[in-house]
Structure formats: C-alpha cells, structure tokens
Amino acid sequence: MKILQLNFERGWRGGERQTLLCMDRMRAQGHEVALLARKDEALAMRAREDGFTVHEFSGVAGVSNYLLRHGRSFDIKHAQTANMVTWLAALKPWLGGGLVFTRRTAFPVSARRESRTRWKWRRVDALVAISEAAAAEPRRLEIPTALIRSAIKARPFDEAHAQRFAREFTLQGQRVLATAAALTREKDPFTLLRAVARLKQERDDFVFLHLGADGDAKEESLALHKELGLGDHYVFAGFQSDVENLYRLMDVFVLSSREEALGSSVLDAFLYAVPVVASDAGGLPELLADGRGLLCPVGDDAALAVAMNRLLDDRSLRAAITERASAYVVREHDPVAMASRYLALYQEVLDRK
Structure with missing residues (x-):
C-alpha cells in the first residue's frame, strides 16, 4: 500500500511519537509511507531524519493544495489529529x-459542535480510538469505532544523557518523583502542585520534576x-528531548490529568519499570x-499525596506494581501488533471500495 500519514500538530507529544512509530513499523512491513506535517516542527524533522518523505506546509492553503493535487496517488490517507x-x-x-x-482525545463533544463533528466522522471510511474512553463519544454518536491502542518501543539507554541531567538538577541523594506533561489545563498541574506541597509536609527527601x-x-x-513555597522541591524542567532516558532516574511517576484518552507517558513508565500514581481520568483506569x-x-x-508517599515508602508494593505493568505493556502495546492492526483495517477499507 501507499500510505500518507497526516499530523499537523506543533511540538512533540504522545500523538507525534505514535505517528512516527506507526510509520516506522508500516515501512518495516514493506509499505510505502509518507508524512504530511507542519513545516519545521519536531515530527517533520524527525521523520525526515529517519528517511521518510515529508511534505511540509505552514498552513491550510498548502495542505489543501497538496491533497487536491496528490491525494489520489495514495491508497490510504490517515489523519492522526482532529x-x-x-x-x-x-x-x-x-x-x-x-x-x-485516529481519535487520541477523550474530550466530550459539545452540543454546539455535535452535528458538525458527526458529519466529519461519518465522512471517513474508518474511525479508530486509542482507548475505550476515546471511543465513547463517536460510539455515542453512532459512529462505528475500532479500538487500536497506542504502542511503545524501548529505546537504548543513553546513560551519559541521564547523568548530565541528574547533575544539572542536583538529583544525587534525592528520591525522584516526576511527571511528563505540558503545562496545560487538561493536565491539571494545579492539583499536582498542591499534592507535592502536602507531601513536603510529610518528608523532605525528594525532588519533583515537571517535564x-x-x-x-x-x-x-x-x-x-x-x-505554596515549594522552592527546589518542585522543579519545572521544561521540554526535554529523549525524555525516555530520564525515566531511569525516577522512583515514582505521577499524572494528574483531568482529560486523558490513554496516557502514553504512563506507557513509558510501565516500560521502564517506574511505579505510577495517576488520576482516574479518561483511559487511565484502563491502563x-x-x-x-x-x-x-x-x-x-x-x-495524590498519600499515594505518592505510600509508593516511596513501600518497596514491595513498588515491585508488585512494576512487575504487573511491565508484563502488560509488552503484551498489549507492542508496535508490530499496532501497525498490523492498522494495516488490516486499511485493507478492509480498500476492499470495500
């Protein structure tokens, strides 16, 4: 098949990682895969570095013009974003x-937007959700929805990178808790800050990293x-490239989201054997x-504070959690299996044409 993946997001978050991982596994299975993306953003640059053909545009005019001129040359056009x-x-x-x-969010559809959303979802030949939470709204609107969960792939450990980061943020001798989430309202950093303030009242042997x-x-x-007077106990470390290396520094991973379709950062924690505390939003209870x-x-x-404190103190609980999580992520979130499920779906779509 000749496949065009479309993702026009800025930055580098879970959806962009999934897009590139999907492309890589599809190419490995012998398909021709290209990317349409926003010009000069991380996804376009990384895909190009990995040897993919990348069609970059700055706005809707360029995207529309390209699709009108070249869209028919692709068997499948796969929108990875809304x-x-x-x-x-x-x-x-x-x-x-x-x-x-592929729907990667679990936001409810407002009444004002319902008819338009139903119209565009019905226009696609197949709608996929990454979790039951993400599937809930299209199914409520009576749109047939397949479930294909996101995948995760272990990366080689760059120990030098992790050590440089640990020195920069003075992590030696500290228990390290962390989150990997943009400073956005749906990620709810406010609850997280208040929870860490409560934890600080109980102990002072830790640092919390907000990546x-x-x-x-x-x-x-x-x-x-x-x-809250959190000082050096709560550090805004900003966006970090190759963040996977930093999970090896963590004792506990925390996610306080109010909306979360799945939580790819939690999958990273599972893969690198870091115990997780999370809110019960969206797809997180599934994970x-x-x-x-x-x-x-x-x-x-x-x-949240009680759970973080408990995991820091209870070694046997940490071991039990990470053992179950590691086995689960390898079994249920394998990249080859994810790509194979998409390819089978693509073929079903083409067979109906």
Whole structure:
C-alpha cells in the first residue's frame, strides 16, 4: 500500500511519537509511507531524519493544495489529529482511496459542535480510538469505532544523557518523583502542585520534576508554585528531548490529568519499570487496572499525596506494581501488533471500495 500519514500538530507529544512509530513499523512491513506535517516542527524533522518523505506546509492553503493535487496517488490517507480529519472530510470527493482517522482525545463533544463533528466522522471510511474512553463519544454518536491502542518501543539507554541531567538538577541523594506533561489545563498541574506541597509536609527527601512544554496553565502554575513555597522541591524542567532516558532516574511517576484518552507517558513508565500514581481520568483506569498502579480521584490533591508517599515508602508494593505493568505493556502495546492492526483495517477499507 501507499500510505500518507497526516499530523499537523506543533511540538512533540504522545500523538507525534505514535505517528512516527506507526510509520516506522508500516515501512518495516514493506509499505510505502509518507508524512504530511507542519513545516519545521519536531515530527517533520524527525521523520525526515529517519528517511521518510515529508511534505511540509505552514498552513491550510498548502495542505489543501497538496491533497487536491496528490491525494489520489495514495491508497490510504490517515489523519492522526482532529484538524487533519476536518480537511480530509471536506476534500473527500476529490481524494479517492480510503480515509482513516485516529481519535487520541477523550474530550466530550459539545452540543454546539455535535452535528458538525458527526458529519466529519461519518465522512471517513474508518474511525479508530486509542482507548475505550476515546471511543465513547463517536460510539455515542453512532459512529462505528475500532479500538487500536497506542504502542511503545524501548529505546537504548543513553546513560551519559541521564547523568548530565541528574547533575544539572542536583538529583544525587534525592528520591525522584516526576511527571511528563505540558503545562496545560487538561493536565491539571494545579492539583499536582498542591499534592507535592502536602507531601513536603510529610518528608523532605525528594525532588519533583515537571517535564513538559509550556502551555495555557504556565503562568498560574508558576504563581501557585511560589504561593505554596515549594522552592527546589518542585522543579519545572521544561521540554526535554529523549525524555525516555530520564525515566531511569525516577522512583515514582505521577499524572494528574483531568482529560486523558490513554496516557502514553504512563506507557513509558510501565516500560521502564517506574511505579505510577495517576488520576482516574479518561483511559487511565484502563491502563492502571489489575494492580498496575495507584488511581486517585481527579482533582484530589490529598489522595495524590498519600499515594505518592505510600509508593516511596513501600518497596514491595513498588515491585508488585512494576512487575504487573511491565508484563502488560509488552503484551498489549507492542508496535508490530499496532501497525498490523492498522494495516488490516486499511485493507478492509480498500476492499470495500
């Protein structure tokens, strides 16, 4: 098959990692895969470095023009983001082939947008969700939805990188808790900050690292950090490339999201044997089921603090959690299996044409 993956997001987050991993595994199975992406963003640059053909554009005019001129040359056009499926739906009469969309969010569809959202979701030939939480809204709107969970691939450990980071942030001799999440409202850094403030009242042998890009909650987060007097116990470390190396430094991974379709950063924690504390938002209960982590109610900073403290103190609990989580992620989130499921779906779409 000749496949075009479309992802127009800025930055480098879970969806971008999944797009590139999907492309890599599909190419390995003998298919011709190209990428349409935003010009000069991380996904475009990394895909090009990996030897993929990348079609880069700065805005909607360039994307539309390319799709109108070249869309029919691809058997499958796969929108990995919501803005891409909008353009595919609008241009469908001129594109030919099969259209596929992967929903990576669990946000509810507002009443005001419901009819338009239903229209564009019905325009694609196959809609995929990465979790039951992400599938809930399209299924409520009576859109047939396949479930293909995200995958994770271990990367070789760059010990020198991890050591440089540990020196830069003075982690030696400290228990390390961390999150990997942009400073956005749906990730709820405010609850996380308050939870760490509670933990600080119980112990002072730790540092909490907030790894992630800036977002719409940055200024309020910085102000709350100052108000709570967290000082060096809570460090905003910003976006870090090759963040996978840094999981080896962590004693506990924490995610406080209010909305989370799946949580690819949790999969990283599973893969690198870091015990997880998370809110019970979206798809996170699916991931942490059967003793694979500790769940707390959304927005409950007291429960989050208790869970973090418990994992820091209970070695046997940490071992049990990481053993279950490691076995699960290898079994259920394998990259080859993910790509094979997509390829089988693509073929079903083409067989119906």
